[in-house]
Every structure is written in structure tokens, then in C-alpha cells.
Amino acid sequence: MDKIVKIIIILLLIILLVFGVMGKFDLSYFKTKLIFDNDFNEMFDSIKILTDSLDIKIIKSNNDKVNVKIYDRDKDKVLVKVEDNTLIIENNIKKTNLFFCFGKREAIISLPEKEYNLLIETTSGDILSKIDFINANINSTSGDIKLNKVNDLNVKITSGDVIVSEVNNITIDSTSGDIEIGKVNDSVNINVTSGDVDINDLTITKESNIKSTSGDVDINKSSNDIYCNTKTISGEIKVNNNDRHANYELSIDTKSGDITIR
Secondary structure (H helix, E strand, C coil), X not given: CHHHHHHHHHHHHHHHHHHHHCCCCCHHHHECEEEEEEEECCCCCEEEEEEEECEEEEEECCCCCEEEEEEECCHHHEXXXXXXXXXXXXXXXXXXXXXXXXXXXXXXXXXXXXXEEEEEEEEEXXXXXXXXXXXXXXXXXXXXXXXXXXXXXXXXXXXXXXXXXXXXXXXXXXXXXXXXXXXXXXXXXXXXXXXXXXXXXXXXXXCXXXXXXXXXXXXXXXXXXEEEEEEEEECCEEECCCCCCCCEEEXXXXXXXXEEEC
């Protein structure tokens, strides 16, 4: 039955495309466009975004105003409001009965420069932020995540890369995707099934751990005295200046992958 439904959908797509090219059918209904563009005067400390399929871009505002732009197809299915000191954005593709569309589905949020709290739950879509956050909690099924500076970051992702410029405390649970962190200041707890872990500058003041089933772990520089307790089943281990009497321990466990700490 599932195969029959898929075949029917594919045939409908082909028919729509053919008639659209011939000018027999108006495809503008399926094209994304600017459906929401609004400034907000209310101040808030938190941002909550709930969406099934939407790219999210958070940027610095050119003025003191908050602006939200959303590019999609159906304006009636979008909810944007400020409530309980929180900017709330909801956009659920399942409610639109939309099985395809042309163009990029995207939310662009422009914020005055300050630190916010962030909560994002999304099924599919990339996340890009150039704003610093106090706390950020992100739950994503599919899509890349790129963040600036975060104090406490918690990410749960099924498929997609995670890139963070600087973080104090970070927890990541990833099934598939590479993890790249510029600087860690306090603690790191990473569990990844398939993907490399790359940390440029590591400082820990708490017990930390990195677990990987398949992928390399590479730490370019450790800025304080730590003991790296490493174990791998299939891979090479290279650790410089490992101090067993250090105050803090970093445990690194891989099943298949090299461990390199410079």
C-alpha cells in the first residue's frame, strides 16, 4: 500500500510539473513567499521555536527592534507571539496538508544584541545563529546546527553536523554527523554513534567524557592540566603530556576511530 501511495504522489508531481511548464497550471500556489514580516516592541529573554520543517536563521538586528520574517506557503498556519517573556514561533507543515513546495522554507529572526535563552524543536531544517545564548536546548531530527557562543548547550540530533564557536558546558547526543567546537571552557559530554568530534581548544573544570561508536576524536589543544583516560577497540591513540595526577579527567571511548590529543 505504501508503494502505491508513493507511486501516485510521484505521478501527480510529474503531471503538475508538466502542466506548470506548459502554462496550463498555476504553480504559484506551491511556491514559498514572504508570509510574515513584523516588528515587536515587547522585550523578552527567551525564544521558543516549534516547527516540523523550517530553516532557522537568528541574526543581529541593525537597530533596537525585534523583527521576524517567515518564508513559507500558508500564512494561516504560522503563529508568532510574545508571551510570558518568550518569543514563540510555531509552524507545523503537517497542518498545511502540503506534501511539496517550491522554494526555501525559512524563518529569519533579527534580535538586538543581548544574551537569550533558546529552545528549538524541529524535525527537518538547518539552524544558524549569530547571537549569543545563556542556555540553548535543541532537539532536531535532520539538519545542520551552527551556533555562536553559548553558556550551557544541550543538543539531541539524529542526523546533521553540529558546529559551535564557544561554549562553557556542552552536552550532545548525536546519531549521525560531525561535531566541531571552537572552544570549551568548563565541561563536555558527547555521545555520537557515527561522526568525528573535533575540539580546537579544551579547558575542563568538571569530569567530562566523549563516546563514539564510529569516528575520530581530535583535540587540538588542552589549556589546563587534565588526565585523558582513552580507550579504543579499533584505532590509534596519540596523547601528548598526559598527567595521571591532574585534578580533572576526560574520558574518551571509541569503538572504531583514532584519538588524537595534542
